[in-house]
Amino acid sequence: MTYCAGLSLRDGLVMLADTRTNAGIDDVAHYRKLHVFEYPGKGSAALAAAGNLSITQTALSLLAEGISSNDGEIHTLETANSMFHAAQLVGTALRIASERIGLMLSQTNISAQSSFLFGGRMHGGPIKLYLIYGLGNFIECTDDSPFFQIGEHKYGRPILARSITYETSLSDALKLGLISLDSTMRSNLAVGMPIDVFALCRDSLKPNLNLRIEASDPYFCSLSERWSQALKAAHNDIPPPPYAMSW
Amino acid sequence: MTYCAGLSLRDGLVMLADTRTNAGIDDVAHYRKLHVFEYPGKGSAALAAAGNLSITQTALSLLAEGISSNDGEIHTLETANSMFHAAQLVGTALRIASERIGLMLSQTNISAQSSFLFGGRMHGGPIKLYLIYGLGNFIECTDDSPFFQIGEHKYGRPILARSITYETSLSDALKLGLISLDSTMRSNLAVGMPIDVFALCRDSLKPNLNLRIEASDPYFCSLSERWSQALKAAHNDIPPPPYAMSW
Numbered sequence: 001m002t003y004c005a006g007l008s009l010r011d012g013l014v015m016l017a018d019t020r021t022n023a024g025i026d027d028v029a030h031y032r033k034l035h036v037f038e039y040p041g042k043g044s045a046a047l048a049a050a051g052n053l054s055i056t057q058t059a060l061s062l063l064a065e066g067i068s069s070n071d072g073e074i075h076t077l078e079t080a081n082s083m084f085h086a087a088q089l090v091g092t093a094l095r096i097a098s099e100r101i102g103l104m105l106s107q108t109n110i111s112a113q114s115s116f117l118f119g120g121r122m123h124g125g126p127i128k129l130y131l132i133y134g135l136g137n138f139i140e141c142t143d144d145s146p147f148f149q150i151g152e153h154k155y156g157r158p159i160l161a162r163s164i165t166y167e168t169s170l171s172d173a174l175k176l177g178l179i180s181l182d183s184t185m186r187s188n189l190a191v192g193m194p195i196d197v198f199a200l201c202r203d204s205l206k207p208n209l210n211l212r213i214e215a216s217d218p219y220f221c222s223l224s225e226r227w228s229q230a231l232k233a234a235h236n237d238i239p240p241p242p243y244a245m246s247w
Numbered sequence: 248m249t250y251c252a253g254l255s256l257r258d259g260l261v262m263l264a265d266t267r268t269n270a271g272i273d274d275v276a277h278y279r280k281l282h283v284f285e286y287p288g289k290g291s292a293a294l295a296a297a298g299n300l301s302i303t304q305t306a307l308s309l310l311a312e313g314i315s316s317n318d319g320e321i322h323t324l325e326t327a328n329s330m331f332h333a334a335q336l337v338g339t340a341l342r343i344a345s346e347r348i349g350l351m352l353s354q355t356n357i358s359a360q361s362s363f364l365f366g367g368r369m370h371g372g373p374i375k376l377y378l379i380y381g382l383g384n385f386i387e388c389t390d391d392s393p394f395f396q397i398g399e400h401k402y403g404r405p406i407l408a409r410s411i412t413y414e415t416s417l418s419d420a421l422k423l424g425l426i427s428l429d430s431t432m433r434s435n436l437a438v439g440m441p442i443d444v445f446a447l448c449r450d451s452l453k454p455n456l457n458l459r460i461e462a463s464d465p466y467f468c469s470l471s472e473r474w475s476q477a478l479k480a481a482h483n484d485i486p487p488p489p490y491a492m493s494w
Binding site for chain 2: 154155156157158159161162163170171172174175176178179183186187197199201208209211213219223226227228230231232233234235237238239240241242243245
């Protein structure tokens with residue numbers, strides 16, 4: 001299982017991903033699911049992957065080797081001249097990998113569903129965040145709904161849905177993203193530490209944060225504990241239900 | 248879709264269920280999913296249903312008509328001499344309905360999955376809460392994990408998982424249950440108002456609360472708004488992440 005979130009805000013972009021994978025509850029491992037690409041002077045991007053690991057890793061390898069266009073040219077993220085073009089390449093790589101491996105998996109009950117979050121900026125264009133589906137199509141994050149989630153997204157959604165707006169600062173977005181990850185990890189053992197984080201400020205070409213947060217990280221431990229305490233205080237502050245109990 | 252929660256605590260039992268059903272996003276209706284049974288002088292119980300409505304309604308009708316045992320006797324909830332016996336009857340009714348209707352549904356892609364929460368007390372025995380699966384088997388709620396959820400359970404789980412213990416008061420449990428419902432309704436349109444509530448205090452034979460909370464209910468509206476505000480205040484109180492942003 002996996003949980004990845006991407007938040008595209010006025011001030012920039014924050015992306016987070018856990019690192020736990022499992023093929024059955026007795027076969028748990030750690031894999032990086034947040035991949036950061038830097039193209040000095042041109043821009044930078046990050047790709048967060050959820051779903052079948054053999055498909056997402058194959059898609060990443062196809063991307064690294066380059067995708068041939070109809071005219072025989074080889075395209076990579078580095079040669080893409082916009083985030084839109086780059087997202088098309090990522091979509092093509094994911095579609096090819098999903099088709100090839102999906103065919104093999106169709107003889108089993110293993111799901112071939114996979115998806116990516118892909119965000120960043122290139123060639124001085126604006127920051128973009130895309131949610132890319134296994135068929136290669138994608139949607140773009142907009143001001144109205146300024147975040148995407150993939151993988152085990154439900155446990156961590158309420159805190160984002162209630163708190164994130166396009167105006168949220170990058171620091172608050174990172175904090176809320178970590179709370180969302182923490183809520184998910186408490187409910188699903190298949191999502192786990194460490195957490196990888198990528199942040200890109202609005203006018204930056206290179207990552208402003210490219211970090212792994214370990215399970216022993218003092219800030220994360222304190223955030224988790226303080227959040228539990230704060231929730232308790234928060235519901236204690238709400239008056240008791242007024243509905244009369246009959247005896 | 249549906250979301251039901253049951254909380255079995257030292258002081259008693261609280262059960263909550265939404266009322267929205269849908270057969271496709273363009274076919275939305277309201278049905279009671281929390282059914283209350285009162286047996287004056289003997290006890291009372293409630294049954295919350297999630298899953299295919301034709302199956303859960305059929306199971307309830309079978310229960311009302313009575314289930315024949317091997318010796319030809321007809322058993323109903325009223326003739327059950329313990330909550331364990333009653334849960335076995337409910338499980339049998341759900342299994343029969345699931346088998347009959349599941350066979351019809353197997354020709355479509357409509358899911359036949361259904362489950363019940365069944366809680367209450369009978370004949371002076373202790374309060375029990377069971378999670379009953381479509382095959383008729385069931386598990387019992389215990390002090391270590393004092394709540395069950397069925398249906399669309401993930402959005403509303405974090406608040407319960409962080410806050411509910413066996414020692415939580417019935418009033419707090421009801422408040423937290425309503426927050427859990429509210430979090431779910433904000434994330435999934437297929438879960439909706441009004442909310443039905445049942446509560447049974449430890450030493451009571453009859454329901455202490457058997458209530459429908461409408462969308463216009465002033466306490467529920469205030470709880471929803473105050474919870475949003477409190478969450479904002481709560482995450483504002485947590486210090487910003489200390490990770491250095493590079494520029």
